[in-house]
Amino acid sequence: MQARIELMSRVTLQTIADRVGVSRMTVSNAFSRPDQLSPELRQRILSAADDLGYVGPDPAARALARGRTGAVGILLTDSLRDAFTDEVATTFLGAIADELEPSGLALTLLASGRGDIVPARDVPMDGAFVYSCDTRSPGVEWLRRRKLPLVYVDHAPVDDAPSVNIDDRSGARAAAEHLVELGHRRVGIITASFAGPHGLVTNPVSTGDGHVTTQRMLGWLDGLDADGIRPVVMQLPTDDEHLAYDAARSLLDTVEPPTALLCFSDLLATGALRAADQLGLNVPGDVSIVGFDDSTLAARTRPPLTTVRQDVAAKGRIATSMLTALIEQTRAGATTQAEHVVLPTTLVVRDSTARPRAVE
């Protein structure tokens, strides 16, 4: 117990220790390991701390000493604003936040960080989610280099780290097959890809695409190829309703328009619905439209959308338990084979798809 000079300075464990006449360590224990000292002494310490206006061990100092911060990060490719506009993303975030709550971990949103401060590199955290990011994004690279426990979501699986995906390919395939079964032969696709070329695309599977984009495209092609159908593909730079509207207009306003449209998301599908409406085309009479995700939007459009359902909340829950487990494991020094979960998708048929007029 060395009585340090007690200036007006900050109240620390030492301040309290000096006041009560015990060692700093005992004060620390009073806060962090109550079983290490007698209840009476602990009470004395706690009330002295209260007198001095001490709130509790400084989180930053504690983080350094303990080696953990109490927060996990989530890296999102898009600007964070976009993440908050997209219903699928917000649902996912909500599920994570919810699932994280009992563990007491906070969720830190990692901006891409222009300039010299890069959150993925500079923010203290115990682990992170990589959500729907480009594998080559600098943020991902930083997180990996930091050797943080990572869980990839909607992202091409990386060997050594656990991942959660949905079965995008099968879902897309089911959607395509559904159209084929109805008798459609001229099919348009409206998809979104931050990488690839935009506009009308001839070779729809490009290498630079995000995992989800690629998988869905492969699935659609799987379903169409069987019948030799070559779709017309419009690729948008983002998942935006207005862009989809324009794209759908230009696809539908031709001499021999597609009788059905496969869309990357329900949001794009609503744009397509609006375009059809604008052109005086009946859905599903003149053109069938299929979405993806089965967001709340899908059931509310007119007509309600045929779409591919994914369980976004489950994705969030599973990712979270994987991450907390991984953090635990890493701390314990254990090494387990990384798990790669793929959640099922199911086709939900509503009223936006029907047989094309020609075959009726």
Added chain:
Amino acid sequence: MQARIELMSRVTLQTIADRVGVSRMTVSNAFSRPDQLSPELRQRILSAADDLGYVGPDPAARALARGRTGAVGILLTDSLRDAFTDEVATTFLGAIADELEPSGLALTLLASGRGDIVPARDVPMDGAFVYSCDTRSPGVEWLRRRKLPLVYVDHAPVDDAPSVNIDDRSGARAAAEHLVELGHRRVGIITASFAGPHGLVTNPVSTGDGHVTTQRMLGWLDGLDADGIRPVVMQLPTDDEHLAYDAARSLLDTVEPPTALLCFSDLLATGALRAADQLGLNVPGDVSIVGFDDSTLAARTRPPLTTVRQDVAAKGRIATSMLTALIEQTRAGATTQAEHVVLPTTLVVRDSTARPRAVE
């Protein structure tokens, strides 16, 4: 330069210093203050660091030494999941995230934290937003005790801390006056309050309510009182469309139903619209309905909603610049009078309000 034993242990500044043959401080400078050493040496150090797989100064250690973490928190009363379901909240979060990006600060969502880990107390951060929280919530208390720079949003202003609010009261009043001017005399109110009693309420202004709830109620009453109108008030525990549906049904399905409904949010208003529809009542022919917020929902309902517009994005931007300024100030030791911003609200008249039949 003391050559510490170099085990398989972690790579730190010292490891690199030993390797290159300079002091640890110089290595630190190579990363954090490039102007303090010659470009050549810096390059040597950086490449040595790269060889050793060093990512950069450990964020937790740096946070302790520098006294800042690079993240700000946001405390939300509701479960975080709710925050992600509500469009107003997500828009607000998006605006904050966006505005925060250039500063390189990350945004940490503070869960209320059951159990012994309380993020508001235990997570390292440089400041925080208190968004639409109960003044007496334990989270707020912890943040205040930590003496963190705080900005209150949609929260009763606290003297010493800056705050951002919208003019809820005037907005609500304008909505009420609009109905009065149209000739409505029997008015119902559907509001949400996590505190007060729920169901039919006789004394609509209770003390335990949130600031926003109280202000809107006062505004509505301001507008109705002038003409001696005593509204029927239904108070819901949360901002939920289904609850609003039920509430609206029970209000409208009576002998002498209100000819107009004032709703706490556009979301509640959509519930009310659905209820009217279900009861075979025409909006606005049989009943007028007014929302609040002017979210994207409002323009999309049938009929489009008359509502009170608030600029949520501006709220987020202003709150963010206030917080960053406050953090800067606090660091500089300056003390300024806390600013209390109130943003305007405006009535947006669309097609969900009209004169009541009786007076036509």
Added chain:
DNA sequence: AGCAGGTACTGTAGCGGTACAGAAGAACCT
């Protein structure tokens, strides 16, 4: 009496950085 086993508290040695005040030499000026 002698010793194992608790319980309650303490001291030391970090955790991995950064701030700040030098120190040593080169460059510039009069």
Added chain:
DNA sequence: AGGTTCTTCTGTACCGCTACAGTACCTGCT
């Protein structure tokens, strides 16, 4: 030559806390 100023690097002293290995004393058992 002597003084000033810059540039470039170094040493020390923390930041505030915790892990861990004691120490001291008390209890109970043989």
